[in-house]
Amino acid sequence: MRGQSRIRARTRVATAHTTHQTDPMTETESIAYDVVVLGAGPVGENVADRTRAAGLSTAVVESELVGGECSYWACMPSKALLRPVIAQADARRLPGLAAAVQGPLDTAKITARRDAFTSHWKDDGQVGWLEGIGADLYRGHGRITGARQVTVTGADGTERVLTARHAVAVSTGTRAVLPDLPALADVKPWTSREATSAKEAPGRLVVVGGGVVATEMACAWQALGSQVTLLVRGKGLLNRMEPFAGELVAEALKEAGADVRTGTSVTSVTRENGTVVVVTDSGERIEADEILFATGRAPHTDDIGLDTIGLEPGSWLPVDDSLRVIGSDWLYAVGDVNHRALLTHQGKYQARIAGAAIAARASGVPLLETDPWGAHAATADHSAVPQVVFTDPEAAAVGLSLAEAEQAGHRVRAVDYDLANVSGASLYGDGYRGRARMIVDLEREILLGVTFVGPGVGELIHSATIAVAGEVPISRLWHAVPSYPTISEVWLRLLETYRDN
Structure with a gap:
């Protein structure tokens, strides 16, 4: 896709133009573009890709590394740590191979x-x-300093003012949130950045949180040599998925040697002679070498000049389905900053929609295609957001859970199936444990959501995403024949369960 976009951009570059001016009083250089993108993570990169492909001149501003959080401190390094862990776990379930991979x-x-x-x-x-x-x-550092204007302050203090003829797109992502605990900064706790970039496994690691970062990093570092204690304030793990997803992941973490404690809050953290001392709400004292807080994210919008255009610094930016900030005709918020779905792939999807919308408006299109599933509408944000948690076992989901569907007022039925009974599951090794659920809208007989948990299920979720996003009728899904023997045969079993019960 990127190669194709590059070709299109080069063939249409004649329509884009950049103008330079210098203020004689301040000697500040002012440069005009069609589009200014604030943030060069994968979302900002994709906004730039789409606007350049449409022939618009585009500037991208970045204060850290081009490629953003995902490339250096999140998606890529975390999966690089987890892949050997999952591969070893899979191998240990296979007789004839298990003995060869028993070492650390x-x-x-x-x-x-x-x-x-x-x-x-x-x-x-x-x-x-x-x-x-x-x-x-x-x-x-890029900061909005007025309508359609971004001032960039370089490391040497040099300032450049970038003006946008058509749009400024904020794609600055999020930052880790630390709890309000006394003197926590003195402890130097890990956030997701330290957890994904650490050179060595700490002997003892406390992980606070029960979401994706917490479970993935607990899985990784437990396997890489740490004794992990996972402290979860709520009742279980992965509370945005079906309850059984977190239950199976917690069970596997415990079997791997991690200490998983739910209903537990941290009241204080200190570092005494190099040792982290954690005190819980029950008064228990836990000692560790490092502590990771995976307790949420906040928008990276606190110092980008929102106050200069009447918006609250540090706030999430609400947008319409074309990703334009509500109340503005030039400001877009794409990716995590709009709080729709804090996922790289969903942000890149939004970037493609936003790029198309910016280009259409720039060319004077009188009416955008903003109907559901239109070219300028991020409809999937509402109904078909997929996610994979790369733990052992993997957990993957798209669309609504049963609780979410019922809360939304849908008349639904949950259809469950034990993945261990699918022929293809046996190829992943003995003792396979997993579960599948699809949520059927009984009025329209389409799927509103699907959840899989088990080894290898990450590769199943795109088929589920197509079914949910495409609103494929159950009657048509019958004719999508899964290959045998693959784990995809779970689709047939789910449909048979729905029909026969």
């Missing part, structure tokens, strides 16, 4: 490979890609 993982080699995935925290390749599509990169 080589943490040093795994972290070295992780470092390669992050390009050793250098962004030359991603900078080259931006240059290849014809976007201009400005390094420094």
Whole structure:
């Protein structure tokens, strides 16, 4: 896709133009573009890709590494850490192979490979890609300083004012939230950044939280040599998925040696002679070498100049389905900052929609295609958001859970199936444990949501996403024949269960 976009951008570049001016009083350079993108993570990159493909001149502003959180401190390094963990777990379930993989993982080699995935925290390749599509990169802190205007302050204090003829797109993502505990900064706790970039496994690691970051990092570091204690304030893990998803993941973590405690809150954290001391709400004292707080995210909008245009600094930015900020005719918020779905793939989807909408408005299209599933509507944000949690076992879901569907007033039926009874599951090893659920809208006989838990289910979720996003009727799904023997045969079993019960 990127290669194709690059070709289109180059063939249409004649329609884009950039103008330069210098204020003689301040010697501040002012440069005009069609579009200014604030943030060069994967979302900002995709906004730039789409606007450049439409022939619009585009500037991208980044204060850290081009490629953003996902490339260096989230998606890529975390999955590089987890892949050997999952591969070993799968191998240990296979007679004839299990004995060959009983030794400990080589943490040093795994972290070295992780470092390669992050390009050793250098962004030359991603900078080259931006240059290849014809976007201009400005390094420094970008701040909105008026309507359609972004001032970039470089590391040397140099300021450049970028003005946008058509749109400013905010794609600055989120930052980790730490709890309000006394002197927590003195403890130097881990956030997701430290957890995905650490060079060595701490002997004892306390993980606070029960969501995706907490469960994935607990799974990774337990397997890489840490003794993990997972402290969860709520009743279980992965509370945005069906309850059985978190239950199976918690069960596997305990079997791997992790100490999983639910209904537990942290009241204080100190570091005494290098040792982290955690006190819980029950008064229990837990000692560790490091502590990871995976307790939520906040929008990275506190110092980007929202106050200059009448918006609250540090706030989420509400948008319409074309990703334009409510009440504005030029400001867009794409990705995590709009709080629709804090997922890289969903942000990139939004970027494609936003890019198309910006280009259409720039060309004077009188009426955008904003009907459901239109070219300028991020409809999937409302009904078909997929996610995979790369733990052992994997958990994957798209659309609504049973509780969410019922709360929304749908008349539904949950259809469950034990994945261990699918022929293809046996190929993943002995003792397979997993579960599948589809949520059927009984009025329209389409799927509103699907959840899978078990080894290998991450590769099932796109078929579920197509079924949910496409609103494929149950009667038509009958004719989508799964190959035998694959784990995809669960689709047939779910449909048979729905028909026969």
